Amino acid sequence: MTDARRQLIDEVRARFGKRVAVTDPVEIEPWLSDWRGRYHGHSEAILAPSTTEEVAEIVRLAGALGVPLVPQGGNTGMVAGATPQEDGSALLLSLRRMNLIRSIDAEAGVAIAEAGVILANLHAAAEDADRRFPLTLGARGSCTIGGLVSTNAGGTQVLRFGTMRSLVLGVEAVLADGSVHDGLSGLKKDNRGYSLDQLLVGAEGTLGIITAAALRLVPAISGRAVAWLGLGSPADALAVLRELERGTSHVEGFEIVPDDSLSLVLKHIPGTRSPLDGEHDWHVLIELTDDGSLDEAPEALLAKLLAPLIDSGLIEDAAITSNEAQAEAFWRIRDSISEAERTDGPTLAHDISVPVGDMPRFMIEAAAEVERVFPGTLASGFGHLGDGNVHFHVRGGATAAADWYEAQAPAITRLVHDLVTAAGGSISAEHGIGQMKRDELARLAPGRVAALKAIKRALDPKGIMNPGKLIA
């Protein structure tokens, strides 16, 4: 251990107590690998402050000693943005002990939550106040507010409420010089120059440490209807979405599922059954919610909006339900796709986006191109069609060699990213860049990376904020 890291750990213990600097390797171990288990790093300690002042003091000490910090929340990220480097040069800074919901103002629709608050706990607190924090995703029981803000997280309800960026009213953050940016006042209008709050959203901890966020709450849900549709193509699916949007602003979820993804779920996930009797090339899961402002039951509204589309043949078949058990069963199919694919064989995932209107064509053409260039592979996209964001998966197929993933993954990913870039899209729609996509971002968007690096150097001249992530 270098003197600098030793000294930082000792200083933190002297000022804030022993438990604010965990050095037991057994306690540290679980936090050194990323969620998917593909990246492994090293850190001699986890610093675990419980107040903004402690974070600020640690950042000041780290700056003075030249010790980089890797901020970490629930460690559920998909791109290894919270995994320390292998050389152990940085220390982990866990925000998990900063887990207070400081306030909930139901009338104003604002919650102020510290970085370490687990998403599911915020959901529960909002519900207790007869409100709702609308963003949700699979890792809700582990992921934290700080990480959600720092990665501009998305999820399944983005269609109606946007990503974290649109739900963050302001942030409190410790900048690299140890100063505290306080954007929590929740001003609806503030034109005092560049928005530091917006700059910190999605910065993956490379510009500062988010310690708390003021978040928008919306009216609580009083009911929902969920539909499973069978139809012929992604273009038909998008046409259905446009028709729905003309009739209501209450559609929150619109997820596309290709038939082979459904088949894999039915094959590998116990207790699942097909929502429709017949065969369809493509499927769509729709969720429509009521927050008390609808004049009819959500199921009735959804049925009314879908009826003409069924009559016209745009939709081949549909099952609509407001039965919670059945709604959950539909969602379980959608949420099990990644697991089913992994069970079936090696799978390579890509979180990508293109303009919404271009996505149907992109899905078809990109899949065909990947399967053409890499014979034997099976490519398909599923997910948030209404956001122009699908998870584009490439599977090795039945004949894949044992080393398929290692041998083929880089070239396949490069092709997918080239296709996305040619379509004016993004190689990271909602997961961020982290370590995993850093070199690809530099390859495909050098001008953009140059601007990001300039900003990074300006705000973190010593390079102590999550080094090696997002930009080299």
Added chain:
Amino acid sequence: MTDARRQLIDEVRARFGKRVAVTDPVEIEPWLSDWRGRYHGHSEAILAPSTTEEVAEIVRLAGALGVPLVPQGGNTGMVAGATPQEDGSALLLSLRRMNLIRSIDAEAGVAIAEAGVILANLHAAAEDADRRFPLTLGARGSCTIGGLVSTNAGGTQVLRFGTMRSLVLGVEAVLADGSVHDGLSGLKKDNRGYSLDQLLVGAEGTLGIITAAALRLVPAISGRAVAWLGLGSPADALAVLRELERGTSHVEGFEIVPDDSLSLVLKHIPGTRSPLDGEHDWHVLIELTDDGSLDEAPEALLAKLLAPLIDSGLIEDAAITSNEAQAEAFWRIRDSISEAERTDGPTLAHDISVPVGDMPRFMIEAAAEVERVFPGTLASGFGHLGDGNVHFHVRGGATAAADWYEAQAPAITRLVHDLVTAAGGSISAEHGIGQMKRDELARLAPGRVAALKAIKRALDPKGIMNPGKLIA
């Protein structure tokens, strides 16, 4: 004229033609002063490119020659952000010839407009496509999209649709190094690091030149109802707003007017008459619109929502109309307040915000404090109560000396800004900082200014982008 400026003008003419560098003093003159006529600068030429490529080339030349550029749209800004410095060291860069609406996608709800498009023209084009661009303000016939983006403009419909920041899906901009940032693809999800688009919104041209923006369109309006209320206090007004928000999401305008502002309008603006028969200490103007999704007439809905508040005495009296002439008459009162005050005597305006829930108390207490410290003055706030943003005006009163404005303004403004800052608010809610508030921002938020300066230096190391604005 220095050789550098001469050379830049000659190069621009040689490459793009004579009319792209206007040097006739008579043509230049109108663009050298700010909208309010309080700031006057000098520029030897107006460079007026008509394409993004021309802007990029001019920026590259200016960078090479070290000539600063002052971007300018409709020149309707309130803080002299588009007025060149007095020393004539910079050249004006007018975006007014970049006035194409490149596309309107009614289905996707997206317009791509160049920087020089006048707001009223965008309104008309959106209407032709049966859509609506919801942001509007008094200068709509002159102000341009580039200026609206660069100042994160607000206006009277922010309550429902937010400021420009929330309507901008992406921008195209020429950065200080002459590279073009293209954020127009309108990706709904893009997590490739810091949002350069959001960084450029509200940057007042100090980081780059906005050349075009992708803007969100919403459904067209099919009808509206407007109400004028008489009530007892700003707190009562806010209580009315909260009740309305519980019942509908269709309230777009909620403007508070103190009785003395109404009296000045009735006194000085010909053809105005009081909307209510009786006397009330405070008034509120409400606009509720229908975009085809309401099940009843907007007037009926507004009347239904206000009825219990009238019964309970929260509202003293109300006039509700869907008659367009009467609606316009109500709005004319609101829109004439500044003019009426100026006609009555010297007036000092402050565009400020505090958290919405704190605004009623702030309005009362700040007015009392200003009148106490500066005897004889009359202070009051009016405007966007629902945004936590009022225009806090201080008038000299009947006994004001001829030099009242010059003698008192700096001290009064300093007090108002101190009160706002103590209340956790912003000294610029919607107008920006420009030249007018630059020194006050530095006085009141040195930490914030240090961060802004670091970002500015990083992206514009030669200081050629609108120098002297926002930050020194």
